Amino acid sequence: MLDFRLQVFYTVAKRLNFTKASAELYISQPAVTKHIKELEAQFKVSLFERSGNKRILLTPAGEMLLQYAERLLEIYRELDYDMNLLVKQHSGVLRIGASTTVAQYIIPPILAQFHKKFKDIRVLLITGNTEEIELALLNKEIEFGIIEGISRNPQIRYEEYLNDELVLVSALNNPIIKKDVIKPEELPNYPLLLREPGSGTLDVIAHALKPHNLKLSDLQIEMQLGGTESIKSYLLHSKCLAFLSIHSILKELKNNECRIIDIKGLSIERPFKFIQHYGQPSSLTELFIRFARSYKL
Template identity: 50%
Template sequence: MSDFRLKVFRSVAKNLSFTKASQELFVSQPAITKHIQELESTYQARLFDRQGSKISLTEAGKLLLEHCDRILEDYKQLEYEMHLLHNEYTGELKLGASTTIAQYVLPPLLGSFIRKFSQVNLSLLNGNSRGIETALQEHRIDLGLVEGIYRLPNLKYTTFLEDELVAVVHTKSKLSLPEEITPEDLQKIPLVLRERGSGTLDVIERSLSGHNIKLSNLNVLMYLGSTESIKLFLENADCMGIVSIRSIFKELTAGTFRVVEIKDMSMLRELCFVQLQGQEGGLSQAFMQFAMHYDRKL
């Protein structure tokens, strides 16, 4: 059975539409139907119930969907490891990463990469997202890793992880806040936030705009250049910060910080690789492929 046939089934099953699967996979609708029919023939079972223009999964379809993602992941892992057998990577790879990624995501990944590709000379530039994109455009780095929501048209972005921002206060803070607040409450609470140009602040601004609140409406005591400085600031000031959940995990577990929920205001973002358009391949591609297979540990 080909992995593409499984991809067709997964797309139809998750969209519950042959038309949407056709659009998603850039394959004709008759070809989608043929792949599903061949799967049904292989298993001698109907995978979908058809009621007019609507479809639903049969019990056999639900069973196949349960296994589908794992099988496709195994195919992907096999292809990756077979590829490694025939390639020895050497040379220099200059990475650039925004602060959150450099501090809380990359270190274990870099260690594993160096063990696997000992002949590669790896370096890392740290800065905020806008600075990393500038370094890439000026050819000071080969591959960037950034957070945030804004995209420059001459750069190519590839998502590799999802992240969430949360509002936190120190448990010894004199700032009295309930477990949940409203977006409007943010305008009255003293805050410490990341600096302009950071992907973190981009996401906060976008989330606020969904509630018709401007950054200038907030009571921001300080803008700081790193999450670590925000955490130290919070230990010594009665205010609230907004940071990546990845950056505060240990402190939440230890009970030194607590999360303050903001009602109906999610602050989700994608962590992305960023490259110059048309310059894919080589060590940059090898690092991206390695990270994509490592991401289950991140």
């Protein structure tokens, strides 16, 4: 349905090579050239310029057209997907893994809406820390997972899904900290609650502290607990501080049970990621990932 000339232009623009584009599109190189020249005649601009060693580069007009071509291709992919939904009957079992924060605060409302739309798909959700979910994927106990952290296993394909922020949290009336802002070097002065080894959250915190010459071993760790809810409950009944996902404390902030302590010059952001095996995902996996991306949290 998309103008084939735009598909040709997009392929050449991404490869910056007419020969590679012709091989990828299964058409001759003269045909590639013909389609590009037709587009240039239509828009009355040059889309490519030649540099040394027979290399080609996009002109400013080519750069602009590439942006539009990418958007149009994505729209057509979504159109094709949504039209197929009208004629396909989706059923079966989908096994999903989710790390703790995702399982508790991100995925439940998505699962509820997914079930409303696809009642014949049975979803089985397992939870654990990032390390455990990656292992479940490698052991083929799940079709795909959603994790937090910065791990990079070469056997796993990672794809960013949603951004999150870790913030330093204290009970509202914690007597040992009255300030709203501290410096990174002050962190070792306060008792902290942290997640257990293997947690993606713990990895992210350790990585964020490095530029400030701080290690986890420098911190005053009162306890390590295996879940955000455990940490929150402990936090609200102690003098400790803890790094928690902003998604996990919205209710407590609203109820004036806790407050955020800013750390000057330190921002801890992390993406939640889809993890899959390499290769073509199952139709149910692709269906859920597309649905999750379209869901507005």
